[in-house]
Structure formats: C-alpha cells, structure tokens
Amino acid sequence: MSDGKRAASAPWIRTRLRTAPGAAVALAVLVLVTAFLAAAFPRAVDAYETKGLRHDIRRADAGRSAVEVSRPQPGLELPREQREAGVRTPELKRIGGALGRALPEPLRADTPSVAYGLRTMKPVLATEPWLPRPDTVPPQLSYSAQTGLKKHARLVSGAWPATPAEVTSASRAVQGTVTEETAAALNMKVGSTLELPTAVGGPLTVTITGILAPRDPGGSYWSADPLVRTPSLVPDPASPFPQNYWTGTVLLAEDAGPALLATATEPSLFWRFPPDPSALTGPDGARLTAVVNSLESGPGLLKVRAIAGDTAAVLTGLGHIVRDNVRMRDAISPVIAVAALGIGSVAAVVLVMTGALIAARRKAELALMRSRGGSLRGIGGRLLAETSVTVLPASALGLLLAVLAVGEGRWWPSALAAAGVGLLVCIALPLRTTLQHIRPTLHGAREDMVSAKPSRRRTVAELTLLVLAVGAVTALRRRGTSGSGTDLLVSGAPVLVALIAALVLVRLYPLPLRLAARPMARLRGAIGFLSLARAGRSSAGGALPLLALLLALATAAFGGSVIAGIGDARDDAALTAVGADARVSGKSERATLPDELVRTVRDLDGVRSAAPLRIEFGVTMPETAAGGSAAGSGPDDSGTDTGPGADTGGGQAAGARATTMVGVDPASYTRLARTTGLPDFPSGLLKATGPSAPLPEGAKSVPERVLPVIASPAVAARLGKEQHAVDTLSGNFKVQVVGTVERVASLASTNFLIVNSASLEERAPTTLLLTGAPDPGKLRAAADGNGEEFVVQLRSEERARYVNTPMQAGAERIYLAAVAAGAGYALLAVLLSLLQTAPERKTLLARLRTMGLTTGQGRRLLAFEATPQALLAAGGGLLTGWATIVLLSPGIDLVPLALAGVAGSDTSPVTLRADLWSLALPAAGVVALAAAVAGIQAWWASRRGSITELRAGDSR
Numbered sequence: 001m002s003d004g005k006r007a008a009s010a011p012w013i014r015t016r017l018r019t020a021p022g023a024a025v026a027l028a029v030l031v032l033v034t035a036f037l038a039a040a041f042p043r044a045v046d047a048y049e050t051k052g053l054r055h056d057i058r059r060a061d062a063g064r065s066a067v068e069v070s071r072p073q074p075g076l077e078l079p080r081e082q083r084e085a086g087v088r089t090p091e092l093k094r095i096g097g098a099l100g101r102a103l104p105e106p107l108r109a110d111t112p113s114v115a116y117g118l119r120t121m122k123p124v125l126a127t128e129p130w131l132p133r134p135d136t137v138p139p140q141l142s143y144s145a146q147t148g149l150k151k152h153a154r155l156v157s158g159a160w161p162a163t164p165a166e167v168t169s170a171s172r173a174v175q176g177t178v179t180e181e182t183a184a185a186l187n188m189k190v191g192s193t194l195e196l197p198t199a200v201g202g203p204l205t206v207t208i209t210g211i212l213a214p215r216d217p218g219g220s221y222w223s224a225d226p227l228v229r230t231p232s233l234v235p236d237p238a239s240p241f242p243q244n245y246w247t248g249t250v251l252l253a254e255d256a257g258p259a260l261l262a263t264a265t266e267p268s269l270f271w272r273f274p275p276d277p278s279a280l281t282g283p284d285g286a287r288l289t290a291v292v293n294s295l296e297s298g299p300g301l302l303k304v305r306a307i308a309g310d311t312a313a314v315l316t317g318l319g320h321i322v323r324d325n326v327r328m329r330d331a332i333s334p335v336i337a338v339a340a341l342g343i344g345s346v347a348a349v350v351l352v353m354t355g356a357l358i359a360a361r362r363k364a365e366l367a368l369m370r371s372r373g374g375s376l377r378g379i380g381g382r383l384l385a386e387t388s389v390t391v392l393p394a395s396a397l398g399l400l401l402a403v404l405a406v407g408e409g410r411w412w413p414s415a416l417a418a419a420g421v422g423l424l425v426c427i428a429l430p431l432r433t434t435l436q437h438i439r440p441t442l443h444g445a446r447e448d449m450v451s452a453k454p455s456r457r458r459t460v461a462e463l464t465l466l467v468l469a470v471g472a473v474t475a476l477r478r479r480g481t482s483g484s485g486t487d488l489l490v491s492g493a494p495v496l497v498a499l500i501a502a503l504v505l506v507r508l509y510p511l512p513l514r515l516a517a518r519p520m521a522r523l524r525g526a527i528g529f530l531s532l533a534r535a536g537r538s539s540a541g542g543a544l545p546l547l548a549l550l551l552a553l554a555t556a557a558f559g560g561s562v563i564a565g566i567g568d569a570r571d572d573a574a575l576t577a578v579g580a581d582a583r584v585s586g587k588s589e590r591a592t593l594p595d596e597l598v599r600t601v602r603d604l605d606g607v608r609s610a611a612p613l614r615i616e617f618g619v620t621m622p623e624t625a626a627g628g629s630a631a632g633s634g635p636d637d638s639g640t641d642t643g644p645g646a647d648t649g650g651g652q653a654a655g656a657r658a659t660t661m662v663g664v665d666p667a668s669y670t671r672l673a674r675t676t677g678l679p680d681f682p683s684g685l686l687k688a689t690g691p692s693a694p695l696p697e698g699a700k701s702v703p704e705r706v707l708p709v710i711a712s713p714a715v716a717a718r719l720g721k722e723q724h725a726v727d728t729l730s731g732n733f734k735v736q737v738v739g740t741v742e743r744v745a746s747l748a749s750t751n752f753l754i755v756n757s758a759s760l761e762e763r764a765p766t767t768l769l770l771t772g773a774p775d776p777g778k779l780r781a782a783a784d785g786n787g788e789e790f791v792v793q794l795r796s797e798e799r800a801r802y803v804n805t806p807m808q809a810g811a812e813r814i815y816l817a818a819v820a821a822g823a824g825y826a827l828l829a830v831l832l833s834l835l836q837t838a839p840e841r842k843t844l845l846a847r848l849r850t851m852g853l854t855t856g857q858g859r860r861l862l863a864f865e866a867t868p869q870a871l872l873a874a875g876g877g878l879l880t881g882w883a884t885i886v887l888l889s890p891g892i893d894l895v896p897l898a899l900a901g902v903a904g905s906d907t908s909p910v911t912l913r914a915d916l917w918s919l920a921l922p923a924a925g926v927v928a929l930a931a932a933v934a935g936i937q938a939w940w941a942s943r944r945g946s947i948t949e950l951r952a953g954d955s956r
Contacts, residue, residue: 035398043409048810049282064317117146342555553877556822560918579746663757731761
C-alpha cells in the first residue's frame with residue numbers, strides 16, 4: 001500500500017513542477033536567499049566576536065597578555081647543589097614543559113615565544129665611572145638569564161655569551177650581552193665589565209661579549225619586560241629634588257643563573273607563556289575569564305604550585321583584556337539583536353505572504369479536487385511533498401553558501417536557522433492552502449474587504465494581540481533598555497510597534513478612502529472614484545502585507561540611524577579633538593605662534609578662514625558662596641579644568657577653582673563656529689568699550705578693567721552676573737559673564753571663559769584654527785619652517801583614527817546588511833501584495849476597455865488605486881521607525897560601536913537619534929515601487945487583447 005502511494009506521489013510532484021516551473025523556481029530562490037541570510041547571521045556574529053577577541057589579545061601589551069608563573073629563588077635552607085640545580089636550564093625546561101601542558105582549555109601558549117629563566121628583582125646600583133649619570137645619579141641595572149636568546153636576537157657585534165665551565169654560586173665571572181639601544185644609552189661596548197656585590201667573597205664580574213638586535217622587537221620575548229630591550233630614564237623617588245637615572249637590563253648567558261644566587265639582588269625564577277589566540281573563538285571569552293581566575297586564585301593555582309613549587313604565583317592581565325572584550329560584546333549585542341529580530345520577523349512574514357500568493361493562485365484547482373472527494377489530509381500531504389522537494393534543497397544550499405561565505409563560526413546555530421526557514425515554508429504553505437478548503441466556497445464570490453468582514457473571533461484575536469503588544473511596549477518604556485545583555489523585549493520593540501501600527505491601520509485605512517470617494521463621485525470622469533472605491537475595498541491592504549512593510553521599514557530606519565549615528569559620533573569626536581578642519585599649535589602649552597607663521601598659513605591654497613586663539617589653562621577663578629551651590633549641578637562637579645596641563649592651583653586660596661581662558665577674535669571665531677557646526681554667539685557681546693576697550697600694543701592691563709566674557713554653563717553658574725578679579729599670564733583684570741555656550745572649539749573641557757583677545761595684555765595666539773581643505777604637506781612645511789615646536793593636526797586624519805576593530809567592523813557590516821535586507825524585503829512585500837491582485841486588475845482593465853476606457857486612463861486607474869496603499873505603508877513605516885528609535889534611544893549607547901578602542905577619544909554617551917534619510921528613503925522607495933509596478937501591470941495588460949482576459953465561462 002505504501003509502495004503504491006509513493007508511486008502515485010511521484011507523477012504528481014513531477015507534473016506540478018513541470019506545469020509551474022516559474023513559481024517553483026521563484027519560491028526556491030526566495031527560500032535560498034532567506035536561508036542564506038538566516039544561516040549567515042549567527043556565523044557573522046561568531047566571526048566578528050572571534051576576530052575581536054583575537055585582535056584584542058594580539059594588540060594588548062605583551063606584559064599584560066602573557067601568563068607568567070614566578071617563584072622566589074630556592075630557599076637558603078637547601079643544600080647548595082640542590083639550589084643550583086633548581087635554577088639550571090634542564091630543571092627550568094622540565095617545569096616549563098609541565099606548566100605548558102597543564103594550561104587549561106581554551107588557554108594555549110604561543111610555544112615559540114615561551115621564555116623562562118632567572119632574573120633579579122632588586123636593581124643593582126652600577127658604580128662604574130664610564131656609565132652615564134644625567135643628574136649625577138648612577139644607573140641601576142637588572143640582570144636576567146633566560147632561554148631562547150639566540151633564537152630571538154641576532155648578533156650585531158662581538159660574540160654570544162657563553163659558559164665555558166659549569167657556573168655555580170661560587171663563580172665570580174660570567175658573560176652577558178645587551179641590546180643596541182641599551183648599549184647606546186649606557187655607553188656599553190664589547191669588553192665592558194660590570195660588577196655585582198656578593199654576600200661572600202669578591203664581586204661577580206659580568207663581561208659584555210656582544211651587542212644584540214631583537215628579531216621581533218614587538219614580540220613577547222622583548223616586550224613583556226620593556227627594559228630588556230630599551231633602557232629608561234626614570235625619576236629618583238628617594239631624592240627631594242627632581243633627579244633622573246638610567247635603568248636597564250643585562251642579558252646573561254643561558255646557564256649563568258646559579259651565579260646570581262650569591263648576590264643580594266633577590267633573584268626569582270619565571271616562566272612566561274604568551275597566549276596563542278589563533279584557536280580562540282568568540283564564545284571562548286567566558287571560559288577564558290574563568291580559566292584565568294582559576295589560575296590566579298583558584299584550583300588552577302593549586303595545579304601550578306604542584307608543578308612549580310608551593311611559593312609559585314601566577315601574574316597576568318589577560319583576564320582584564322578578555323573582560324573588556326566581553327563588555328564591548330555585551331554592549332553591542334542588544335543593538336545587533338534588534339536588527340536580527342526585525343529582519344527575521346519580516347522575512348517570516350514575507351515567506352507566509354508568498355505562501356498566501358501561491359494558495360490564491362491554486363485556489364480554484366484545489367477547490368475542484370476538494371469537490372471531487374479529495375481529503376484535507378491527502379491534499380495537505382501532496383502540497384507538503386511538493387513544497388519539500390523545492391524548499392529543502394534550497395535551504396540546504398543556503399546553509400552551504402553561508403558556510404562558504406562566512407568561514408569562521410559555529411555550524412549548529414546556522415543549521416538551526418536554515419532548517420527553521422525551510423520548516424516554516426514547508427508548514428505554512430500547505431497549512432495556509434488547506435485551511436481555505438475546510439468549508440466549500442462559492443465559485444466567483446467577492447474577495448474584497450466588503451464581503452470579507454472580520455469575524456468576532458478575528459476581532460478578539462486582534463484585540464488580544466493589540467493589548468499584549470501595548471502592554472509589552474509600556475513595560476519596556478517604564479523599565480528602560482539599559483540593562484546588560486540581550487533582552488528579547490528590547491530587541492522585539494520594532495516588531496511590537498509594527499504589530500500595533502498594522503492592526504490599527506488595517507482597521508482604519510478604508511474609512512478615509514470611502515469618505516473621499518463620495519465627493520469624487522460628483523466629479524466628471526470615473527478614474528478618481530473608481531481608484532478610491534477599489535483601494536478602499538481591496539484585500540491587498542490586509543494586515544499581513546502591511547505588517548511586512550512596517551517591519552521592514554522600521555528595521556531599515558533603525559539600522560540606518562545606527563550607521564548615521566556612528567558616523568556623526570566620529571565626526572563630532574574628531575571636531576572636538578581638533579576644533580576645526582585643521583589646527584596649528586605649539587608642542588608646549590605656552591608656545592605662541594609668530595605673526596609670520598599665521599600670515600603664511602592664512603595665505604595657503606584651500607584655507608577658507610582662520611581663527612587665532614590664545615588658550616591659557618589653569619586660570620584660577622574665585623568661587624562665591626552663591627556660585628558654589630550652583631556649581632555642584634554643572635556638568636563638571638569638580639570644577640577642575642580638564643585641559644592639558646591644567647593647574648589646579650594647589651597653592652591658591654581655598655574656594656578657588658581652575659578653568660581655561662580662551663582669547664578669540666570674535667568675528668573670525670563666530671565665522672568658524674558657524675562653519676563647523678559649533679555653538680556660536682553674537683560677536684558684539686565681547687566688544688569691550690570705555691575702560692575695557694582693546695589695549696594698544698604693548699600697554700599694561702590694570703586690575704580695575706572689566707572684560708565681558710562668554711562662559712560655559714558650569715562656570716557661569718559659579719560666577720553669576722557679578723564681577724570677579726582674575727590673574728592670568730595675559731594680564732590682570734575683572735570678568736563679567738554676558739553669555740554662555742556649551743562648547744568651545746579645540747577644547748573638551750566644560751570649564752572655560754571666552755574673552756576678546758584684543759583686550760588682553762598678551763594677545764599672541766597659541767592656536768590657529770583653519771577651515772577649508774589645505775594641502776597637508778604645505779601646511780606642515782609652513783609649520784616646520786618656523787621651528788620644530790609647532791604641531792599640525794587635521795580633522796580628516798583625526799577622523800581616520802577611528803578605525804574599526806574587528807568587532808566594530810563586523811557589527812557595522814551586519815547593520816549595513818540589515819538595512820539592505822530590510823529594503824529588499826519591503827520591496828518584495830509590495831510586489832507580492834500587488835501580484836496577488838494582478839489577475840483581478842487585468843480582468844478589470846479588460847472589462848473597462850470594452851466600455852471605452854483608454855490605455856492611459858487604465859494606467860492612471862491602477863496607479864491611483866495602488867497609491868493609497870503605498871502611502872499608508874510609507875506613512876506607517878515612517879511612524880513605526882520613528883517610534884522604535886524613540887523607544888530604544890534612552891538605553892542604547894553607540895560609543896562601543898563608534899569610539900571604543902581609540903585612545904584619548906571622548907567616551908561620553910552617544911545616544912541614538914532618528915536619521916531623516918534612513919526614515920524617508922525606504923518609505924519613498926515603497927511608494928515609487930508601487931507606482932512603477934502598477935504602471936507595468938497596466939502596460940502589460942494593454943498589450944494583451946480583451947479576448948485573452950475575458951474568456952467564455954471565466955467568472956473573474
């Protein structure tokens with residue numbers, strides 16, 4: 001029996017696929033694309049999280065990322081031979097190999113870069129007279145005997161250090177080497193000798209036999225302890241006066257460690273394991289954090305001590321690096337989840353719409369089968385088999401393409417996603433089709449919204465969904481969206497808002513159209529009335545197509561706003577750092593620009609305007625009793641200037657606070673502020689008159705002069721409207737606040753005063769801000785021609801600093817794909833909605849042409865009929881997208897996507913805001929596509945004769 005069924009099923013499926021190959025191919029392509037997107041998303045997330053974790057570990061300082069096991073020298077209670085054997089290479093190698101094998105998964109060591117040996121923890125004062133003494137303080141040197149020296153360095157001069165005889169703690173002569181940088185800084189040469197005092201007997205003499213150059217200066221071998229590669233000039237903490245001395249490291253021969261046991265340098269054994277991130281994946285971050293915690297103070301540390309000794313300790317900053325990576329991932333994940341759930345929902349709706357379109361096209365065929373005795377189970381089984389033959393291979397191919405396109409990531413989330421797409425289509429299409437034939441239907445019955453009145457059950461179901469969606473959105477709004485991790489309620493905000501809008505609009509949409517059709521009926525011509533009447537009755541404006549359009553438009557608007565917000569945040573950060581398109585300033589805070597340099601730069605090609613500024617940090621402002629209470633509510637509660645070189649005035653009287661004074665030429669500065677988008681002010685506010693008039697060149701300022709100033713809100717709150725005396729390097733005078741601005745060019749500080757530089761005693765500018773596009777080479781040449789103390793900064797170069805980390809770049813690519821997919825599914829929803837009523841439209845045009853309707857009138861009729869539905873979807877999409885952004889913006893911070901990972905960047909919150917182009921362009925595209933499709937349908941119908949459409953016996 002079963003064999004007979006299978007034999008009967010095969011001809012049916014083959015016949016159906018041959019009869020309608022276009023529909024089968026279109027469905028397969030749609031499933032293929034959707035399965036590819038569904039399978040590629042989790043792999044793309046895994047890929048950028050994996051690359052981000054590896055990038056963060058590789059880019060971190062080697063001293064932080066390496067896992068180092070250290071242990072004090074063998075105890076003095078042990079026999080001398082045993083102590084010496086414990087620091088020799090064979091024992092160190094044995095322990096190092098055991099420690100490397102004991103590292104728990106997923107932590108793995110970069111084996112070629114592993115180093116171990118004996119080093120001094122207490123620097124030795126080097127008293128040799130030929131060593132440099134910058135402030136008459138002799139250098140302090142460290143000594144290290146570690147393995148792998150010949151593998152990680154090349155010999156520049158001399159010979160490799162060697163141990164001709166077995167070195168013991170009684171040895172008083174060993175050989176060593178230094179790097180080129182150490183030799184150059186400390187005047188060391190081949191043959192130089194250094195002496196280390198010992199506890200018993202004479203000093204230990206170290207002879208420098210060679211000068212080395214690191215093969216990989218940035219590698220862990222040389223960077224874990226920077227002094228091994230490069231000496232440093234450090235201040236003497238014990239001196240009451242500023243004194244500096246040199247410190248560096250001498251590398252001893254590999255087996256010379258026992259000689260250090262006789263010194264008072266507190267030698268310590270170490271095994272350094274740089275991590276190998278090449279096998280790490282994004283999901284390994286949590287496991288790696290737990291492993292590092294265990295090694296530092298947990299069961300892992302007990303295993304380490306069982307191998308290296310009871311006094312061994314594990315030191316690493318790898319846990320902090322991984323935790324920073326996890327924090328960025330957790331900050332990005334909720335934003336990515338919004339795009340994922342939005343696109344996933346609209347894809348599911350479009351797939352269901354496709355099933356509805358296929359069901360509508362085959363309604364007559366299946367109704368005939370049902371009338372001739374076909375069972376619902378039999379019809380549904382045949383449809384399931386027919387759909388599976390097309391859909392399942394397409395889903396598998398989509399999964400395969402996703403795996404090939406995104407090479408790194410877990411396979412099972414992608415497999416589940418692709419299987420979910422195939423399962424949805426295989427179930428939705430037969431179910432949607434068979435449910436229409438539970439009861440017999442009249443042949444030729446009307447199918448528009450006039451006859452298809454919503455039942456009570458449908459009304460109750462819609463009201464239930466509406467109440468649930470409104471309740472979820474209200475709870476989301478009250479609770480906020482700033483919680484850690486991914487929240488499905490937050491991510492589903494576009495879906496909830498679109499569901500509310502679709503249910504409300506589909507109910508209200510026919511009413512205004514029917515009202516508008518009444519006055520149109522009194523006008524001459526039938527086109528306007530017919531289009532409005534049909535648009536008000538058409539089933540193409542149902543909830544499902546409208547929901548798909550609203551979801552797609554809302555997701556595209558949200559993704560576009562995220563991308564625009566990232567760009568705006570980076571532009572604003574670059575503007576804050578530079579102040580204009582270009583900036584010329586001194587390397588020191590008090591360096592002034594000569595007049596010749598200012599004139600030369602102003603005359604360069606591409607410079608539109610120039611604004612000289614005199615910036616003075618650490619200006620002490622008195623705090624009044626009234627102002628003190630107000631200041632606490634300002635943006636910077638401390639009131640301390642945050643500019644470079646700010647002087648808090650530690651020797652000033654109590655109650656004084658430091659701020660930054662900016663002397664400007666009011667006219668040129670306000671032009672620059674308007675050009676760059678910074679807040680400006682009327683230049684007349686700083687015009688000083690009477691005793692406060694601009695000083696003649698070389699004149700002295702008197703303390704009684706009162707200068708009008710523009711202040712930041714924090715400073716204005718402290719000073720009020722009263723006059724206050726200030727002492728500056730530019731003169732002594734009084735200030736009175738006449739206005740406020742939120743920001744000033746080239747400063748990130750929230751405590752500043754803007755004064756007319758012409759009223760200052762010293763008015764030479766310290767900074768020159770430029771607008772335009774000057775040639776960087778010529779600009780730097782002009783600055784270099786006046787000395788080396790001037791620095792040129794370009795806004796474009798500062799903007800280029802915000803290069804994406806792999807995690808940021810991956811998240812941005814996902815959002816770009818979300819915008820593109822949202823736009824594509826929106827257009828597809830319009831096409832499916834219009835294609836569902838295409839046969840009815842063609843028949844209508846054919847009938848109307850027999851009554852005298854011209855081709856042009858037919859095109860206008862279809863265009864006018866599609867326009868209200870397209871405008872409804874576009875307007876609803878605009879409203880849904882705007883509501884989604886408003887709903888989510890309080891809890892979404894774009895800093896992790898825009899500015900994270902850039903040293904010195906402003907990390908103040910960057911909130912999401914609605915982007916006009918992201919809202920308007922997809923909505924306009926829906927209207928344009930609807931009009932174009934309607935026009936193409938009318939043109940195609942006009943090419944076919946009426947006889948073709950109006951066949952005898954056809955009741956369409």
